[in-house]
Amino acid sequence: MLRVILLLLSGLAALGSAPALALSRVKDLASVEGVRPNQLVGYGIVVGLNGTGDTLNNSPFTKQSLQAMLERLGINTRGATMRTANLAAVVVTASLPPFAVQGTRIDVTVSSLGDAKSLQGGTLLVTPLLGADGEVYALAQGSLAIAGFQAEGDAAKITRGVPTNGRIANGAMIEREVEFKLNQQRFLRLSLRNPDFTTSKRIASAINDFMGADTAEPTDPSTVTLQVPPRYHGNMVRLLTEVEQLRVEPDQTARVVIDERSGIIVMGRDVRISTVAVAQGNLTVTITEQPQVSQPAPLSNGETVVVPRTALKVDTGDKNKLALVKEGVTLRELVDGLNALGIGPRDLISILQAIKAAGALQADINVM
Known part of the structure; x- marks a missing residue:
């Protein structure tokens, strides 16, 4: 009986120490091929600016656009001198969602193309938005919402945010649909967001276990092909x-991501390190200037002068000893061991690169 109790306790301890599996939904790991947004772009004019628009002499495309627009409205301005600063040429961008139908409204982003100072208070005129095939899929128009602002006086100017960029909520109406007959598909392709052989195999196995048949097959690290079972024909949703x-x-692949500009280090859970000894030392030179005032003797013809005094201190960091990092340590132990050396992120980056150069770091290093 005592032996059985000990076995049960050891089993519970092993279960308690086992790492929890980080399970994710297939929805978060892969997307269905063909079900994606499409990018739209257009060229338009923003009017109603309070003298903060493009300078027509410096932006000839704005002047040409103004003349063309007025001619379409029956006003001839060819050869006339125009000095308005209340309009600006802009580029309008939007994302067309998948399965969007006619009449649906989407948000658009408006960005200045010329030398306009601000788009605050402007209104975008009717702008056709084109897809990659050159067809018009939406029409945009409306008042801009600007997050930034700009204020200036005779001797000072302040700018917060980007006043030459704005958004129009529900500013475009879809006029053409992207045809994709999902219910008529007999094969589906799941595209992994982070390609990996093991992950694609696990997704295919999970789908086959759920369907009860071999309907899914990983074709490459980033694609899983799914044959639609007969009972789902016409009901792909x-x-x-x-x-x-x-x-x-x-x-995932063991990887260490380093951003040298900000000193950020990100390490995956599978990062392992072989036995290696690490020592870190810095040469620090401290220079302190303490000028002193020298007074002449009483009743003398001397002058009061400032005498420079410089103190130099050199620290070679000899107190930092050689530290041993054992083989097969976990990510937590690796971080704790490196932090125990008393080093900062900048030095830690150099140490990781040196360990990788020595062949002791079993991971890829990506420097941003």
Whole structure:
């Protein structure tokens, strides 16, 4: 009986110490090929600016656009001198969501193209938004909302944010749909956001276990091909809803990401290190200037002068000893061991690169 109790306690301790699996939904790991947004772009004019628009002499495209617009409205301005500063040429961008139907409204972003100072208070005139195929998919128009502002006087100027960029909520109406007959598909392709052989195999296995048949197959690290079962023909929404909720433990390559500009270091959980000895020392030179005033003797013809006094201190960092990092340590132990050396992020970056150069870091290093 005592032996059985000890075995049960050891089993519970092993379960308690086992790491929890980080399961993720297939919906968060992959996307369905063909179900994606499309980028739209257009060229337009913003009017109603309070003298903060483009300078027509410096922005000839703005002048040409103004003349063309007035001619379409029946006003001839060819050869006339125009000095208005209340309009600006802009580029309008938007994202067309998948399965968007005619009449649906989407947000647009408006960015100045010329030398306008601010788009505050402007109104975008009707602007066609084109896709990559050159077809018009939406029309944009409306009043801009600007997050930044600019104020200036005779001798000072202040600018917060970007006053030459703004948004129009629900500012474009979709006029053309992107045809994609999802219900008529017999094969679906799931595209992994982070390509990996192990993750694609696990997704395919989870789908096959749920369907009860070999309907999914990983074709490459970033694609899983799914054959639609007969019972789901004509009802792809039900199939995708059930597949997206399946949970899989994603795998990843051991990687260390370093941003040298900000000193940020990100390490994955699978980062391992071989036995290596690390020592870190800095040469610090401290220079202190303490000038002193020298007074002449009483009743003398001397002058009061400032005598420079410089104190130099050199610290070679010899107190930092050689530290041993054991083989097969976990990420937590690796971070604790490196922090125990009393070094900052900048020096830690150099140490990780040196360990990698020595062949002791079992991970890829990506420097941003």
